[in-house]
Amino acid sequence: MATPIEMPQLSDTMTEGTLVKWHKSEGDTIEVGDILADIETDKATMEMEAFDDGILGKIYVQEGEKAPLGAQLAVLVEEG
Numbered sequence: 347m348a349t350p351i352e353m354p355q356l357s358d359t360m361t362e363g364t365l366v367k368w369h370k371s372e373g374d375t376i377e378v379g380d381i382l383a384d385i386e387t388d389k390a391t392m393e394m395e396a397f398d399d400g401i402l403g404k405i406y407v408q409e410g411e412k413a414p415l416g417a418q419l420a421v422l423v424e425e426g
Contacts (some may be wrong), residue, residue, distance in 0.1 A: 349398050351382065351420040353413045356394075360387045362414045365407050374402045376422060383419070400424050 353363050366384040370376060380396045400422040407419045 347424050348403065349400065349422040350418045351396075351422055353407075353415050353417045353419055354385070354394060355415050356385060356392045357387045357389050359389070360415065362412050363387050364412045365409055365419060366391055367409055368405065370402050372402055372405055375425065376400055376402055396422070398422055 356363065364386040366386050368383050369381045370383075376382070376396045377399050378396055381393045382396050382402075383394045384391055385394050401424075403421040403423040405420045407413045407417065413419060
């Protein structure tokens with residue numbers, strides 16, 4: 347099963363975010379609470395953490411790219 351990793355709303359006025367840095371790479375094992383990426387909002391740069399366990403599959407939004415709220419940044423796949 348695949349779980350989309352989407353652009354979160356990190357501030358009340360945020361409409362899009364810039365993916366500043368990925369802390370994980372495709373194929374890395376992810377656990378709940380791991381920091382996946384740094385997201386720049388209209389107010390600050392914040393960490394985005396994982397809410398599910400799995401393996402980071404395909405990354406769709408690269409470092410430096412902007413994405414609207416809810417856009418799929420990457421996909422998390424089940425281990426095994």
